[in-house]
Amino acid sequence: MMDKHAQPLLNHLGAYPFERLKKLFRHSTPNPELLHIDAGAGEPRLPLPSFVQDTLNEHIQGFSKYPPTRGNADLQRAIAAWLKRRFHLPHLDMRTQILTANGTREALFAIAHALVNPEAEQKPYVMMPNPMYQIYYGAAITAGAEAYLLPCLVDGGFEPCLDDVDAKTWERTAFIYVCSPSNPTGWIAGHDYYARLLELADQYDFYIVADECYSEIYSDTPPVGLLEVAQGLGRTDFSRCLVMNSLSKRSALPGLRSGLIAGDAKLIARFAKLRSYTGAGTPLPLQAVAAKAWADEGHVAEHLEVYRNSLRAFFDVWGKAHEPAGSFFVWLPVEDDEAFAIAAYEQQAVTILPGSYLGAEDAQACNAGSGYIRAALVDGEDKAAELAVRLKKVKV
Ligand SMILES: Cc1ncc(COP(=O)(O)O)c(C=O)c1O
Structure with a gap:
């Protein structure tokens, strides 16, 4: 008999990348001697543009x-x-x-x-x-x-x-x-x-x-x-x-x-x-x-400056690599992306995303994201440089 509660299309999807990451880290703890750097999610962490608070107050009745x-x-x-x-x-x-x-x-x-x-x-x-x-x-x-x-x-x-x-x-x-x-x-x-x-x-x-x-x-x-x-x-x-x-x-x-x-x-x-x-x-x-x-456009120009400086700071430390033409992500080749992510977390208190979590397997069972990690440079220039220093020290 057909199971009326089955969700066959949804069942074709695996867990979302950040859920997979949580599972990957379930037996790991970040190095307690270092402050954690979260370069996993692409979440900009810059100051709020100045107009946000006033505009919100002015229009509060709209709720x-x-x-x-x-x-x-x-x-x-x-x-x-x-x-x-x-x-x-x-x-x-x-x-x-x-x-x-x-x-x-x-x-x-x-x-x-x-x-x-x-x-x-x-x-x-x-x-x-x-x-x-x-x-x-x-x-x-x-x-x-x-x-x-x-x-x-x-x-x-x-x-x-x-x-x-x-x-x-x-x-x-x-x-x-x-x-x-x-x-x-x-x-x-x-x-x-x-x-x-x-x-x-x-x-x-x-x-x-x-x-x-x-x-x-x-x-x-x-x-x-x-x-x-x-x-x-x-x-x-x-x-x-x-x-x-x-x-x-x-x-x-x-x-x-x-x-x-x-x-x-x-x-x-x-x-x-x-x-x-x-x-x-x-x-x-x-x-x-x-x-x-x-x-x-004022705040956008300020943000762009921060992202550009962050990328420069990262690659000044990291050295020669594929540099992104756009976005604030760095996409770096590694041997084994999951093993690298665990090592980065445990040794250097850094969260990054294994590239395979952002890919899918093609008909030849090849995942074009495997063998890469993604790091988001969303915390400004100093943290970007620090991130590169720490990633360079990771030993798998
Ligand atoms: C490529 C891409 N598209 C779209 C989005 C969605 O952004 P939002 O829903 O915040 O507009 C993201 C967010 O990370 C993204 O990386």
Whole structure:
């Protein structure tokens, strides 16, 4: 008899990386002689931007109202203005081409449920980089799709490799997640990469979801965005394109839970329908803070300086290595990533994430994250240097 309580799709997912990490460390204690450095989670730990407290006080009464799911007009206007400024999109329409989200995590997850047809004769593919932000994988599986993994390897500069994908696979593809700048590798999609994907999307009828959460953290020039490339190619309706961005990294406000979704009006309408069922609106006082944060570049420039100095401080100690073009993660090769993580914790009181927890096994049982560790430089310059000193001392 069929078990009515079984959750077959969810059961295909393993534990989330941080749960796995807890389990990995269950018999370990961090070296008590050292202060713990937590470089495991990508959680910025910079001072609150100065406008947060006052704006919150000013709008406190908003907690007594239900917030609109799509965001209120002030926030939508601030988001549209930022996207127009940052990505040179003069014609972006705030009414039809923008939605707000409670951070992008939930939106990146939910989008699969709006773009995948689980009743298709053959399971559709959702393409994604490998290693990846694990939400993409969970979203694809629970939406009834199959995850198609694009290996991101050091020899290819960690670019999600499109070369080996054949026509049959593209035909089955419902959509692709691109993460640029990439968590965890720091790779950035250039103009040509996005342009090629747009061509393929037209040829094989699929959508592109670009996770650009780290777009304001980069080593030299600001990364190009998917919508900007689309518009440059004459695609002013952004057809087939959705981008997600967030205040969590740019403004160091991960607890605010505020992000944006922008692009193709048809996809936005479809997503808005799904979100009218699933997505809670961001509380109004938080929307007011978010509107201020999208409008202010001063604090973002200060944060960028801290991230750049932290990366410099880390690599000054660590020495020659792959340096990320964007994001605040370092992605370092090691022999055995789990063994290294345990040793770093026990010997040096450092928490980092084994790379295999950010990858998935492909058909050849190869996990493109294995043999790497990810460390987040989120505590400023001094801690970044200290982290490099301690990681260098780890003996496996
Ligand atoms: C690649 C990537 N995308 C999206 C997110 C989600 O961020 P938030 O939900 O805070 O906007 C994260 C957070 O760590 C991330 O690393």
